[in-house]
Amino acid sequence: xxxxxxxxxxxxxxxxxxxxxxxxxxxxxxxxxxxxxxxxxxxxxxxxxxxxxxxxxxxxxxxxxxxxxxxxxxxxxxxxxxxxxxxxxxxxxxxxxxxxxxxxxxxxxxxxxxxxxxxxxxxxxxxxxxxxxxxxxxxxxxxxxxxxxxxxxxxxxxxxxxxxxxxxxxxxxxxxxxxxxxxxxxxxxxxxxxxxxxxxxxxxxxxxxxxxxxxxxxxxxxxxxxxxxxxxxxxxxxxxxxxxxxxxxxxxxxxxxxxxxxxxxxxxxxxxxxxxxxxxxxxxxxxxxxxxxxxxxxxxxxxxxxxxx
Amino acid sequence: xxxxxxxxxxxxxxxxxxxxxxxxxxxxxxxxxxxxxxxxxxxxxxxxxxxxxxxxxxxxxxxxxxxxxxxxxxxxxxxxxxxxxxxxxxxxxxxxxxxxxxxxxxxxxxxxxxxxxxxxxxxxxxxxxxxxxxxxxxxxxxxxxxxxxxxxxxxxxxxxxxxxxxxxxxxxxxxxxxxxxxxxxxxxxxxxxxxxxxxxxxxxxxxxxxxxxxxxxxxxxxxxxxxxxxxxxxxxxxxxxxxxxxxxxxxxxxxxxxxxxxxxxxxxxxxxxxxx
Numbered sequence: 001x002x003x004x005x006x007x008x009x010x011x012x013x014x015x016x017x018x019x020x021x022x023x024x025x026x027x028x029x030x031x032x033x034x035x036x037x038x039x040x041x042x043x044x045x046x047x048x049x050x051x052x053x054x055x056x057x058x059x060x061x062x063x064x065x066x067x068x069x070x071x072x073x074x075x076x077x078x079x080x081x082x083x084x085x086x087x088x089x090x091x092x093x094x095x096x097x098x099x100x101x102x103x104x105x106x107x108x109x110x111x112x113x114x115x116x117x118x119x120x121x122x123x124x125x126x127x128x129x130x131x132x133x134x135x136x137x138x139x140x141x142x143x144x145x146x147x148x149x150x151x152x153x154x155x156x157x158x159x160x161x162x163x164x165x166x167x168x169x170x171x172x173x174x175x176x177x178x179x180x181x182x183x184x185x186x187x188x189x190x191x192x193x194x195x196x197x198x199x200x201x202x203x204x205x206x207x208x209x210x211x212x213x214x215x216x217x218x219x220x221x222x223x224x225x226x227x228x229x230x231x232x233x234x235x236x237x238x239x240x241x242x243x244x245x246x247x248x249x250x251x252x253x254x255x256x257x258x259x260x261x262x263x264x265x266x267x268x269x270x271x272x273x274x275x276x277x278x279x280x281x282x283x284x285x286x287x288x289x290x291x292x293x294x295x296x297x298x299x300x301x302x303x304x305x306x307x308x309x
Numbered sequence: 310x311x312x313x314x315x316x317x318x319x320x321x322x323x324x325x326x327x328x329x330x331x332x333x334x335x336x337x338x339x340x341x342x343x344x345x346x347x348x349x350x351x352x353x354x355x356x357x358x359x360x361x362x363x364x365x366x367x368x369x370x371x372x373x374x375x376x377x378x379x380x381x382x383x384x385x386x387x388x389x390x391x392x393x394x395x396x397x398x399x400x401x402x403x404x405x406x407x408x409x410x411x412x413x414x415x416x417x418x419x420x421x422x423x424x425x426x427x428x429x430x431x432x433x434x435x436x437x438x439x440x441x442x443x444x445x446x447x448x449x450x451x452x453x454x455x456x457x458x459x460x461x462x463x464x465x466x467x468x469x470x471x472x473x474x475x476x477x478x479x480x481x482x483x484x485x486x487x488x489x490x491x492x493x494x495x496x497x498x499x500x501x502x503x504x505x506x507x508x509x510x511x512x513x514x515x516x517x518x519x520x521x522x523x524x525x526x527x528x529x530x531x532x533x534x535x536x537x538x539x540x541x542x543x544x545x546x547x548x549x550x551x552x553x554x555x556x557x558x559x560x561x562x563x564x565x566x567x568x569x570x571x572x573x574x575x576x577x578x579x580x581x582x583x584x585x
């Protein structure tokens with residue numbers, strides 16, 4: 001201890017004094033270079049959330065700023081005892097569970113096809129990237145017009161005359177279909193990355209041992225790409241839970257297809273109920289945080305592996 | 310693994326099915342955009358008569374042309390700003406040793422999980438108070454919350470893939486850390502930076518939540534939000550054909566980028582884990 005104290009009090013030339021200077025400079029440069037990005041992140045995301053948390057404690061309507069009043073957690077009480085909120089909550093939960101399950105199954109299929117296809121591999125990948133890159137609103141219009149009564153070819157092909165957007169479940173079916181089409185490419189590319197890391201020798205050994213295709217999939221391939229699977233599921237679950245564009249374009253949230261994001265939008269922009277809308281935003285934020293907590297802490301998803309080399 | 314002939318045929322069939330599934334809605338909206346007049350309601354996949362009329366209509370309406378200008382301008386500015394900021398941060402995280410560097414990436418990841426609507430609702434109020442409502446800047450700023458996290462993660466992974474030896478050699482020859490960054494790393498990282506810019510642009514180009522919440526006129530409204538306000542060639546016409554044509558126009562740049570840079574986009578999305 002005394003030697004350390006002494007060397008601090010009177011810096012003596014150490015064997016590698018240059019390195020220590022260098023380390024100090026490196027540390028300063030590191031902070032300097034990452035500061036702007038972190039500052040912007042705090043400003044554009046953390047500040048609005050804190051602002052929303054503050055506004056959520058007020059009874060505040062934009063069109064009537066005079067009667068703005070501090071009401072503690074009453075907005076939350078209003079929301080959490082409201083049937084519309086829980087109805088939209090159930091709709092969002094339904095869409096999330098159905099789309100993520102379908103996307104995983106289809107995405108895994110896509111990944112396996114891409115992993116083994118050698119002829120036209122580039123073409124298949126290009127085709128699959130198109131839904132990923134296309135604007136969600138455009139995709140929603142395309143699917144809506146395909147199923148619509150007046151313009152669509154789907155009823156003609158099926159020989160039916162169904163009003164798809166007139167009923168809750170048929171409308172949800174089209175919304176989920178469009179969502180699955182748009183986002184499966186993303187999940188399949190993440191799964192392809194996981195698949196590429198499963199050693200071929202393992203599968204070959206299982207094949208030699210007489211394992212069937214199904215056994216190889218469940219016993220060898222999937223367990224060895226568990227990390228990639230969990231990360232893909234986490235990203236897609238959070239994304240599906242925030243769904244807004246698709247139902248907004250297709251039904252505007254009518255016929256029991258409204259999601260919590262649309263409800264929050266309707267409070268804030270449609271009714272200018274800033275206090276109530278902010279409280280909903282905070283609840284939405286907390287639910288996303290809960291999803292992340294479940295995946296990272298309870299299911300032990302290693303988020304660091306997403307882009308780790 | 311060797312693939313038998315029968316398996317190969319099945320793979321071929323599956324690959325064709327994947328391509329058809331991925332492209333069909335795009336082909337459908339293209340076909341829809343070429344339908345003439347009442348043909349839009351023919352309930353068939355293809356038009357009975359092909360026509361450019363709908364494209365003439367959309368390019369003749371200010372609503373669309375100004376939205377196109379807004380979308381391009383706002384997305385490009387947001388992309389540039391976030392890629393430049395992310396480049397510095399990613400270099401620091403990938404190459405330098407400093408306390409708290411783990412938190413740089415963790416905070417980026419946390420922000421990418423934020424629901425857009427949770428940011429949009431407080432901004433709707435704030436922007437009205439400080440005059441950023443319905444302006445380009447009012448959209449560029451929230452777009453950074455969408456594009457910056459992805460840019461930071463993607464660039465960090467690209468920087469980590471570049472061998473360290475070159476910079477170390479330069480530093481042994483007397484270059485400072487800054488010179489090693491500017492002269493060695495930046496040129497080598499250019500493809501990664503470019504890929505990151507494409508991915509960030511896709512995200513900004515795709516936004517609907519901020520576009521519809523934080524704008525009210527042609528002044529700043531981007532294309533996805535503008536589509537919801539479309540009307541047909543006349544007031545009494547369904548906007549379907551016009552929306553289809555406008556949709557195709559904004560999809561073209563995306564498809565071109567995907568066709569040209571398929572390999573790099575896949576590498577960017579998967580952290581380079583998929584080869585070929």
